[in-house]
Amino acid sequence: MINWSVIIGIAKTHLLTKMKSTVTAALGVTFGIGAYITMAGFMTGLNNLLDGLTLNRTPHIRLYNEIEPSKKQPVSLYADFENTFNVINSIKPKESQKKIHNALPILQYLKTDDAVKGATPQLQTQIFYLSGSIELGGMLIGADIMEEARLSNIKDYIVKGSPEALRNNANGILLGAGLADKMTLTVGDRIQVSTVSGDIFPLKIVGIYQSGLAEIDNAQSYVNLKTAQRILGQPENYITDIHIKLFDIELAPTMAKRLERQFDIKAIDIKEANAQFETGSNIRNLITYAVSITLLIVAGFGIYNILNMLIYEKMKDIAILKATGFSGNDVALIFISQAVIIGFMGGILGLLVGFGLSALIDNTPFETEALPTIKTYPINYSPLYYIIGIVFALLSTFIAGYLPANKAKNIDPVKIIRGT
Numbered sequence: 082m083i084n085w086s087v088i089i090g091i092a093k094t095h096l097l098t099k100m101k102s103t104v105t106a107a108l109g110v111t112f113g114i115g116a117y118i119t120m121a122g123f124m125t126g127l128n129n130l131l132d133g134l135t136l137n138r139t140p141h142i143r144l145y146n147e148i149e150p151s152k153k154q155p156v157s158l159y160a161d162f163e164n165t166f167n168v169i170n171s172i173k174p175k176e177s178q179k180k181i182h183n184a185l186p187i188l189q190y191l192k193t194d195d196a197v198k199g200a201t202p203q204l205q206t207q208i209f210y211l212s213g214s215i216e217l218g219g220m221l222i223g224a225d226i227m228e229e230a231r232l233s234n235i236k237d238y239i240v241k242g243s244p245e246a247l248r249n250n251a252n253g254i255l256l257g258a259g260l261a262d263k264m265t266l267t268v269g270d271r272i273q274v275s276t277v278s279g280d281i282f283p284l285k286i287v288g289i290y291q292s293g294l295a296e297i298d299n300a301q302s303y304v305n306l307k308t309a310q311r312i313l314g315q316p317e318n319y320i321t322d323i324h325i326k327l328f329d330i331e332l333a334p335t336m337a338k339r340l341e342r343q344f345d346i347k348a349i350d351i352k353e354a355n356a357q358f359e360t361g362s363n364i365r366n367l368i369t370y371a372v373s374i375t376l377l378i379v380a381g382f383g384i385y386n387i388l389n390m391l392i393y394e395k396m397k398d399i400a401i402l403k404a405t406g407f408s409g410n411d412v413a414l415i416f417i418s419q420a421v422i423i424g425f426m427g428g429i430l431g432l433l434v435g436f437g438l439s440a441l442i443d444n445t446p447f448e449t450e451a452l453p454t455i456k457t458y459p460i461n462y463s464p465l466y467y468i469i470g471i472v473f474a475l476l477s478t479f480i481a482g483y484l485p486a487n488k489a490k491n492i493d494p495v496k497i498i499r500g501t
């Protein structure tokens with residue numbers, strides 16, 4: 082029967098009498114785990130920030146009418162050419178309305194779906210922004226701004242003003258930051274917008290919107306949905322887009338296909354709309370995991386080398402233990418216990434070092450005009466990294482201790498004592 086109190090007592094004595102080696106081994110674990118937690122937290126935090134810039138402002142499913150050529154050309158309707166191969170050149174897109182047919186009933190249907198977190202109507206139209214002699218082309222989006230703020234992170238990108246200010250002003254506009262800079266306008270100023278047909282409407286700037294993407298900030302602005310309908314001279318049921326947010330983003334592809342068939346409308350899901358971006362995101366995550374695993378493996382080899390040397394320093398102690406009646410398994414358990422104690426102490430310190438370095442990075446100023454709402458470097462404090470860190474510390478030190486300890490239990494004490 083194993084006497085654990087004696088084994089742990091001897092292990093502690095060995096560790097305390099060789100304090101320099103013990104501290105060196107523990108520090109190897111500490112800095113390995115600390116570096117892993119810091120690197121994993123910083124890189125995944127940065128990835129999440131980059132993903133959020135695009136994905137958070139993109140609806141999970143977008144419904145709209147797409148301009149495309151007619152699938153059935155007149156020649157295919159002619160009976161004499163029914164079973165022939167027809168080649169048609171210079172096909173022009175068919176004239177189709179941008180308005181979604183039965184948009185309001187579709188919205189009501191979506192809001193009753195348990196998988197749908199929310200659905201917001203939009204009216205998107207090309208306009209010209211006029212300020213003095215300056216005329217810039219861009220996109221005007223009419224939306225239910227409060228519902229947009231609830232379902233997306235648009236509020237995080239409003240650097241001046243608020244969604245409430247737009248909601249409360251029927252003639253207000255949330256102007257893109259790039260447009261505001263080019264026209265030297267700010268909150269409280271007035272700007273005119275001109276439709277493609279030449280109608281001009283004055284609007285008051287109630288907020289400045291800066292997404293961090295120049296192509297958006299230099300062209301896109303928001304108004305209330307009813308304001309956009311009034312500018313275009315359209316009724317309240319004139320809606321060009323419906324943006325859908327789901328509780329589970331993984332349902333987006335299948336649900337988009339179902340809605341497309343059900344309502345005979347173009348439906349594009351977030352994965353299809355951001356396919357190239359998602360590929361880049363997956364590559365960044367792969368690099369993050371590769372670097373993190375490499376750090377852990379390097380730390381593991383360092384731990385093994387240190388513990389291996391520690392056991393060789395204890396050869397005479399091993400001989401004395403075996404000579405006094407300890408079995409080979411007892412000797413192995415003593416050195417494995419030492420390794421696990423070093424792993425536990427070093428792992429706990431590693432968690433504290435990782436958390437401290439992460440907090441230091443998290444409080445380091447990071448200011449850029451492209452991301453006005455980001456003030457410090459992003460850090461991901463996921464508990465998973467801390468769990469992986471302590472588990473690896475214990476597992477790696479156990480393995481690092483087991484391999485040399487397995488050799489130690491087979492040592493002949495007579496040869497060690499004789500010095501042969």
